[in-house]
Amino acid sequence: MSKITLTETAKVLLAAKSVIIASHINPDGDAIGSSLALMHTMTKLGKDARVFIDDAIPSIFAFLPGAEKIERPPETITEKLRPDLFVILDASLDRVSRVRELVDAPTLNIDHHVSNDGAADKLYLDADRAATAEIIYELVKEMNAEFDYENALPLYTGIATDSGFFRYANTKPFTMRAAAELMEYGVKPNLVSEATEVKPFAVVKGLGAALSAAEIFHDGLAAGIFLDYPTVKELETTEGFIDEIRVIEGVDVAVLVKCQGENMCRVSMRSKTLDVAKIAMKFGGGGHVRAAGCTLKTSFDEAKKIITEELNRALSEEVA
Ligand code: 5GP
Ligand code: MN
Numbered sequence: 001m002s003k004i005t006l007t008e009t010a011k012v013l014l015a016a017k018s019v020i021i022a023s024h025i026n027p028d029g030d031a032i033g034s035s036l037a038l039m040h041t042m043t044k045l046g047k048d049a050r051v052f053i054d055d056a057i058p059s060i061f062a063f064l065p066g067a068e069k070i071e072r073p074p075e076t077i078t079e080k081l082r083p084d085l086f087v088i089l090d091a092s093l094d095r096v097s098r099v100r101e102l103v104d105a106p107t108l109n110i111d112h113h114v115s116n117d118g119a120a121d122k123l124y125l126d127a128d129r130a131a132t133a134e135i136i137y138e139l140v141k142e143m144n145a146e147f148d149y150e151n152a153l154p155l156y157t158g159i160a161t162d163s164g165f166f167r168y169a170n171t172k173p174f175t176m177r178a179a180a181e182l183m184e185y186g187v188k189p190n191l192v193s194e195a196t197e198v199k200p201f202a203v204v205k206g207l208g209a210a211l212s213a214a215e216i217f218h219d220g221l222a223a224g225i226f227l228d229y230p231t232v233k234e235l236e237t238t239e240g241f242i243d244e245i246r247v248i249e250g251v252d253v254a255v256l257v258k259c260q261g262e263n264m265c266r267v268s269m270r271s272k273t274l275d276v277a278k279i280a281m282k283f284g285g286g287g288h289v290r291a292a293g294c295t296l297k298t299s300f301d302e303a304k305k306i307i308t309e310e311l312n313r314a315l316s317e318e319v320a
């Protein structure tokens with residue numbers, strides 16, 4: 001792996017005639033937004049560009065131009081795709097699932113996660129950026145490409161969703177300036193928040209039930225929502241649930257554990273001070289200091305026990 005600069009990254013992109021862009025499973029607004037914006041920009045530069053994500057695309061992102069063009073690897077991969085360049089956005093190579101088996105090409109990884117594993121051939125990592133979409137915004141300029149509604153809307157969406165609509169600690173003057181400039185191309189912030197925050201009635205009721213069952217521990221420094229498999233099965237999404245307990249007075253760390261199968265529990269963490277990326281990485285996950293996640297291949301009860309114990313330990317150490 002070699003770490004490269006923004007200028008070198010732009011050159012690598014410009015040198016390719018065909019690219020396959022991939023992002024992580026459990027795709028969020030930044031994964032989808034930065035992928036679509038780069039695909040559109042590369043296409044306008046006359047290149048052959050495709051996006052592959054090995055997961056379902058949440059319906060809340062269907063409003064993004066080009067969302068319908070996102071492809072998924074076939075059930076059985078019989079033939080490898082060989083573009084000039086394989087670009088992995090917003091995650092390390094290990095989180096693109098089967099796209100890795102589908103594509104055989106030199107890899108360029110563009111990311112803002114401190115936990116990036118550095119496995120790609122070339123890496124452009126800027127952990128000070130609130131979103132990978134901010135980096136793509138910089139690259140559009142660096143490549144002397146143009147902004148229009150088709151790349152501005154997904155870029156704005158990536159930046160807005162990853163910064164909690166400009167509320168999280170990762171929001172910098174740069175974040176706001178980039179967003180303001182993207183608005184010049186017709187982006188309407190109210191429409192982006194309406195589209196991405198819409199929830200089915202059943203999910204809002206599920207949120208109510210999850211909040212009723214929420215727990216606080218470690219003298220009120222931690223709050224948790226723990227959802228077993230039958231509960232999760234009834235919910236289309238748990239997006240935003242963790243934000244509702246993050247705000248509890250005195251809470252530093254919020255955790256959401258949701259079991260998606262027999263021995264498959266997803267963990268999301270948010271914090272004000274504790275380094276949750278460190279905890280997630282301990283369990284093979286990753287993320288940022290204040291927002292991270294991992295998957296525990298254990299039963300629901302075991303996952304709940306493991307993560308509460310780990311948070312109790314980390315919070316004791318921090319105070320000590
Ligand atoms: P979320 O809790 O919203 O799923 O994720 C919070 C942050 O942690 C995001 O930046 C996300 O990319 C990262 N993250 C979540 N789960 C994982 C994981 O299993 N592995 C890695 N490397 N990062 C994760
Ligand atoms: Mn991101």
